[in-house]
Amino acid sequence: MTxxxxxxxxxxxxxxxxxxxxxxxxxxxxxxxMNVHVFQYTPGVGPPNPDWVFIGEALYLISFGCSAIIxxxxxxxxxxxxxxxxxxxxxxxxxxSFAVFEGPxxxxxxxxLAGTSFGIGFPSCLAFIADSxxxxxxxxxxxxxxxxxxxxxxxxxxxxxxxxxxEALFLIVxxxxxxxxxxxxxxxxxxxxxxxxxxxxWTTHGFGLYFLSWIMFMAAGGTSYLVESWLxxxxxxxxxxxxxxxxxxxxxxxxxxxxGFVSDRFGRKKAIIFGISALGIxxxxxxxxxxxxxYLLTQIFLGASWGIxxxxxxxxxxxxxASTGSRERYYAVGGVVLFLNMALQLSSEVFSLxxxxxxxxxxxxxxxxxxxxxxxxxxxxxxxxxxxARKFKKYLKKVKKLVExxxxxxxx
Numbered sequence: 232m233t234x235x236x237x238x239x240x241x242x243x244x245x246x247x248x249x250x251x252x253x254x255x256x257x258x259x260x261x262x263x264x265m266n267v268h269v270f271q272y273t274p275g276v277g278p279p280n281p282d283w284v285f286i287g288e289a290l291y292l293i294s295f296g297c298s299a300i301i302x303x304x305x306x307x308x309x310x311x312x313x314x315x316x317x318x319x320x321x322x323x324x325x326x327x328s329f330a331v332f333e334g335p336x337x338x339x340x341x342x343x344l345a346g347t348s349f350g351i352g353f354p355s356c357l358a359f360i361a362d363s364x365x366x367x368x369x370x371x372x373x374x375x376x377x378x379x380x381x382x383x384x385x386x387x388x389x390x391x392x393x394x395x396x397x398e399a400l401f402l403i404v405x406x407x408x409x410x411x412x413x414x415x416x417x418x419x420x421x422x423x424x425x426x427x428x429x430x431x432x433w434t435t436h437g438f439g440l441y442f443l444s445w446i447m448f449m450a451a452g453g454t455s456y457l458v459e460s461w462l463x464x465x466x467x468x469x470x471x472x473x474x475x476x477x478x479x480x481x482x483x484x485x486x487x488x489x490x491g492f493v494s495d496r497f498g499r500k501k502a503i504i505f506g507i508s509a510l511g512i513x514x515x516x517x518x519x520x521x522x523x524x525x526y527l528l529t530q531i532f533l534g535a536s537w538g539i540x541x542x543x544x545x546x547x548x549x550x551x552x553a554s555t556g557s558r559e560r561y562y563a564v565g566g567v568v569l570f571l572n573m574a575l576q577l578s579s580e581v582f583s584l585x586x587x588x589x590x591x592x593x594x595x596x597x598x599x600x601x602x603x604x605x606x607x608x609x610x611x612x613x614x615x616x617x618x619x620a621r622k623f624k625k626y627l628k629k630v631k632k633l634v635e636x637x638x639x640x641x642x643x
Contacts, residue, residue: 241368241371242364242365242368243363243364243365243368243372246416246417247363247417248363248372248375249413249416249417250359250363250413250414250416250417250419251359251360251363251364251372251376251413252375252376252379252413253409253410253412253413253416254315254356254359254410254413254414254419255356255357255360255376255380256376256377256379256380256383257380257383257406257407257409257410258319258322258349258353258356258407258410259376259377259380259384260380260381260383260384260387260406261322261349261403261406261407262349263384264384264387264388264391264403264406265291265325265326265345265349265403266288266291267388268391268396268399268400268403269287269291269329269342269345270284270287270288270291270342283335283338283339285577286339286342287338287339287342288342288577289574289577290339290342290343290346291342291343291345291346292346292570292573292574292577293343293346293570294342294343294344294345294346294347294350295346295347295349295350295569295570295573296346296350296566296567296569296570297347297350298346298347298349298350298351299350299351299353299354299562299563299566299567300563300567301351302318302350302351302352302353302354302355302559302563303354303355303559303560303562303563304560305351306352306354306355306358306559307426307556307557307559311355311359311419311420311421312414312418312419312420314352314355315352315355315356315359315413315414315419316411316414317352318348318351318352318355318356319352319407319408319410319411319414321347321348321351321352322348322349322407322410323404323407323408324348325341325344325345325348326400326401326403326404326407327400327401327404328341328344329341329345329400330397330400330401350566353562353566354558354559354560354562354563354566355559357545357546357549357550357558357562357566358421358550358553358558358559358562359419360372360373360376360546360550361549361550361553361558361562362420362421362422362555362558364550366551366612366613366614367495367613368495369495369546369547369550369551370490370491370492370494370495370499370502370542370543370546370547371491371492371494371495372491373487373491373542373543373546373547373550374487374488374489374490374491374492374542375488375491376546377483377484377487377488377491377538377541377542377546378484378485378487378488380484381480381481381483381484381487381538382484383406384480385477385480385481385484387402387403387406390402391403421556422555422556422558423555423556424554424555424556424557425554425556425557426556426557427554427556427557427560429560429564431557432557432560432561432564433564435552435561436610437552437609437610437612438552438561440605440606440608440609441544441548441549441552441605441606441609442564442565442568443602443605444503444507444544444602444603444605444606444609445540445544445545445565445568446568446571447598447599447601447602448507448510448540448544448599448602449568449569449571449572450571450572450575450598451510451514451595451598451599451602452510452537452572452575453571453572453573453574453575453576454575454591454595471523471526471527474527475526475527475529475530476530478527478530478531478534479530479531479533479534479537480534481531481534482530482531482532482533482534482535482537482538483534483535483537483538483541484538485538486506486509486534486535486536486537486538486539487538487539487541487542488538488542490502490505490506490538490539490542490543491542491543491547494542494543494547494613495613498611498613499543499544499547499548499551499611499612499613500606500609500611502539502543503539503540503543503544503548503606504603504606505539506535506536506537506538506539506540506543507536507540507599507602507603507606508599508603509532509535509536509539510532510533510536510537510540510599511595511596511599511600512532513529513530513532513533513536514592514595514596514599515592515593515596516528516529516532516592544565545562545565545566547612548612549561549562549565550562551612551613552612
């Protein structure tokens with residue numbers, strides 16, 4: 232058995248591939264872990280008043296979005312390796328500060344700094360992935376990085392849930408510090424190119440069509456948390472909710488990896504349309520989520536759709552569009568949309584509307600159907616010659632195999 236299907240067309244050196252994994256995966260898992268442990272289980276770190284926690288999480292998200300834009304501008308003027316080193320150190324320092332300092336005002340300040348510590352360097356992290364990969368391998372590398380990130384996330388949640396909050400924060404510090412190894416094994420140099428203005432980013436041919444579909448997907452995804460909040464509390468047990476979260480993370484991890492291989496083989500648009508369709512199925516099931524089994528099934532579809540879209544749109548398509556020298560700006564624009572999803576998720580903790588889940592799920596399914604329309608007119612970002620070359624190589628292998636079999640029979 233060979234791994235030709237997995238490695239066919241790979242040009243990225245092993246050291247650079249490891250640098251991509253070490254830089255992205257611990258950092259992305261850190262972002263989710265901070266949200267879970269600081270804003271969902273705050274005793275001992277945050278103030279007991281839930282209003283303060285809500286404000287802190289809002290500051291966390293707002294500062295993430297704003298700092299991503301600022302960081303994309305700063306990164307063009309400084310050495311990338313030094314900037315990424317500062318980003319990682321900033322991320323190490325914040326959990327330590329939460330573990331040491333207490334008080335309502337300190338909590339709010341640290342919440343804002345926590346969002347900033349992730350957002351300011353995240354576009355550069357993604358730009359490094361784009362600079363390190365050829366277009367025909369970008370989705371597979373991104374899928375592998377996403378798989379590792381969510382495997383680490385699942386393991387860390389399982390471990391830290393058994394620890395006290397201070398111990399969990401120190402473990403999160405160690406996780407974040409692992410990204411320093413990426414800087415040791417690779418120079419993380421920026422690919423040189425002409426810088427583009429923000430206006431040029433928006434007017435890139437096809438970028439706006441993908442962005443419109445992306446923003447509709449994120450809006451529908453964020454609203455799904457409101458759908459969950461409308462479900463009767465008695466319908467879903469705490470154990471089922473925890474299992475559903477784990478299944479969703481597993482779906483993100485493996486669907487992202489598999490879709491990366493599909494995307495590099497057949498193109499980005501097909502994978503993204505399939506991901507949007509999977510989310511539509513999830514919302515359709517939400518309308519009848521009156522049993523634990525149905526709820527768990529929806530979580531699997533939900534995770535799979537998120538894995539497909541995040542890997543193929545956010546990590547791959549934006550990288551395909553982005554020109555060297557300005558990739559951080561493209562990722563900053565796409566990353567800001569993440570704020571919309573997380574803001575709607577946060578709003579679900581406050582707003583409670585008297586609407587049947589079946590009605591909301593039907594509306595969201597229609598929104599996702601509309602989200603596919605821009606993709607029908609959007610250009611395929613994987614060049615056709617790459618797809619044809621892969622097919623040609625496949626046919627050559629078949630012909631070679633037939634010739635070898637024929638020669639073997641003639642010798643006999």
